[in-house]
Amino acid sequence: MPNFFTQFFNKAKEAISRTLSGWQFFGNYHASFRAFGNDVNKSDLVRACVRALADQTAKAIPSCKDKQLEQLLLYRPNPFMTSKAFLYQVRSIYEIKNTAFVLIMRDELLRVSALYPIKYQTADVLQDPKGELFVKFLTNTGKYFTFSIKDLIILRKDFNSSDIFGDDNSPLLETLDLISTSNQSISNAIKSTANLRGLVTTTKTFLDPEDRKKLADDFVKDYMTVNNEGGVAYLDSSLEFTPLNLTPSTSNWTTMREFRENLFRYFGVNDDILMGKADPETMQVFYETRIEPFLQELSLEMTSKIYTDRQISFGNSIVYRSSTIQFMSMKDKLNLKDFIDRGCMTPNTWNDIVGLPHVEGGDEPIRRLDTAPVTEVAQSIQTDETDDEEEENKDA
Numbered sequence: 001m002p003n004f005f006t007q008f009f010n011k012a013k014e015a016i017s018r019t020l021s022g023w024q025f026f027g028n029y030h031a032s033f034r035a036f037g038n039d040v041n042k043s044d045l046v047r048a049c050v051r052a053l054a055d056q057t058a059k060a061i062p063s064c065k066d067k068q069l070e071q072l073l074l075y076r077p078n079p080f081m082t083s084k085a086f087l088y089q090v091r092s093i094y095e096i097k098n099t100a101f102v103l104i105m106r107d108e109l110l111r112v113s114a115l116y117p118i119k120y121q122t123a124d125v126l127q128d129p130k131g132e133l134f135v136k137f138l139t140n141t142g143k144y145f146t147f148s149i150k151d152l153i154i155l156r157k158d159f160n161s162s163d164i165f166g167d168d169n170s171p172l173l174e175t176l177d178l179i180s181t182s183n184q185s186i187s188n189a190i191k192s193t194a195n196l197r198g199l200v201t202t203t204k205t206f207l208d209p210e211d212r213k214k215l216a217d218d219f220v221k222d223y224m225t226v227n228n229e230g231g232v233a234y235l236d237s238s239l240e241f242t243p244l245n246l247t248p249s250t251s252n253w254t255t256m257r258e259f260r261e262n263l264f265r266y267f268g269v270n271d272d273i274l275m276g277k278a279d280p281e282t283m284q285v286f287y288e289t290r291i292e293p294f295l296q297e298l299s300l301e302m303t304s305k306i307y308t309d310r311q312i313s314f315g316n317s318i319v320y321r322s323s324t325i326q327f328m329s330m331k332d333k334l335n336l337k338d339f340i341d342r343g344c345m346t347p348n349t350w351n352d353i354v355g356l357p358h359v360e361g362g363d364e365p366i367r368r369l370d371t372a373p374v375t376e377v378a379q380s381i382q383t384d385e386t387d388d389e390e391e392e393n394k395d396a
Contacts, residue, residue: 040096040169040172040173040176041096043176043179043180045179045260045263046096046172046176046263046267048274049095049263049264049267049269049274050091050092050095050096050267052269052273052274053091053095053267053268053269053290053291054087054088054089054091054092054095055088056286056287056290056291056322057087057088057090057091057291057294057295057322058083058084058085058087058088058091059084059322060087060291060295060320060321060322061074061320061321061322062074062083062318062319062320063318063319063321064316064317064318064319065315065316065317066316068111069111069112069306069318072112072113072114072115073115073318077114077115078105078114078115078116079114086115086117087320089117090102090117090155090298091294093117093119094155094157094294095157095267096169097120097166097168098156098157098158098165098166098167098168098169099123099154099155099156099157099164099165099166100117100154100155100156101117101118101120101123101135101137101152101153101154101155102115102116102117102118102152102153102155103115103116103117103118103147103151103152103153104151104152104153104305104306112306115153118137118139118145118152119139119140120137120138120139120140121138121139121140122137122138123135123136123137123138123165124136125149125164126146132148132149132150133148133149134146134147134148134149135147135149135152135164150305151305152305153298153301153302153305154301155294155297155298155301171266172263172266175259175262175263175266176263178259179256179259179260179263267290268286268289268290269286269290270282273286280332287322291322292322295320295321295322298320299317299318299319299320302318303316303317303318306318330354333353333354334354336350336353337350340366341366341367341368342367342368343365343366343367345365346362346363346364346365346366347359347361347362347366348362348363
């Protein structure tokens with residue numbers, strides 16, 4: 001375990017030891033990122049949307065030629081996270097910050113030994129005299145770390161204004177403010193109607209403030225509490241009680257639903273997806289629009305940062321896939337059994353789809369006896385024709 005911390009701090013020290021200055025690109029744009037002022041993750045709706053995206057992303061399975069690296073990605077990218085937790089956190093940072101960074105750690109043989117998502121508040125791109133780029137982070141613990149951009153996997157959403165970072169979630173602020181205001185209006189309405197139930201008036205004049213307050217308190221104590229089991233109040237001619245029915249104005253459901261829909265459109269989800277009630281067609285569209293593009297970017301960025309150009313030219317790549325079959329209904333999954341005896345899938349592959357245990361010999365493809373490859377059918381026909389000709393020649 002200490003080895004990972006040693007590598008981490010050594011990378012940071014190596015970068016800090018260089019003379020670094022702020023990096024500017026076209027138009028003298030200074031590349032820096034400041035965390036969004038209002039933490040959108042404190043909203044329950046935002047957290048529900050991010051959870052749906054992160055949960056589906058975390059189902060992806062990595063594959064590559066390097067089995068050592070594949071095992072690391074498949075089970076434990078770093079000592080503190082499983083592969084599911086790793087993908088979940090990367091996608092969460094990606095949605096909340098719109099820019100996610102993953103630090104690549106390597107051993108003495110330059111093989112990847114760990115991958116760490118970086119939780120940060122701010123990030124600045126710096127440059128050394130040789131032109132190499134570095135990213136300086138202010139982490140959530142209040143410490144600064146600087147790493148070479150070559151050791152960082154960078155994933156961006158809403159990639160527009162900056163050369164390095166995705167734009168922030170400031171367009172979401174207005175919708176969140178409207179939702180918060182609507183919720184507070186309902187809360188205040190409940191409190192106000194619960195606190196003020198009526199007015200007590202008296203014919204007595206020139207009462208001191210203390211006497212008026214005592215008169216009201218005594219009335220509440222005697223008649224407005226649960227101790228008044230009979231439910232009847234007696235007033236003399238000097239007192240009069242006027243009940244109040246307060247109906248404060250609040251946002252109607254149509255308006256509040258539109259606020260929610262604005263938020264859902266921003267993240268590309270809906271109520272059915274959040275509640276797990278979406279049909280297979282809806283989940284398929286959700287996968288193609290919100291999950292697959294992220295996995296594609298993650299695969300490309302990991303491949304280009306982990307492998308050299310030479311290694312990539314020999315066919316090395318990292319690919320994250322999430323099977324769309326998981327969104328099929330159980331009825332459709334059961335119907336896939338028809339493809340087993342046609343050699344399209346093995347019995348154990350079908351067992352995995354429907355959640356059944358593997359069977360002995362289930363990894364071997366099988367095919368019905370009345371089916372065969374086209375080449376074999378052609379050879380069989382040619383053989384039959386040859387045999388017929390030989391028989392005819394014999395008869396002649």
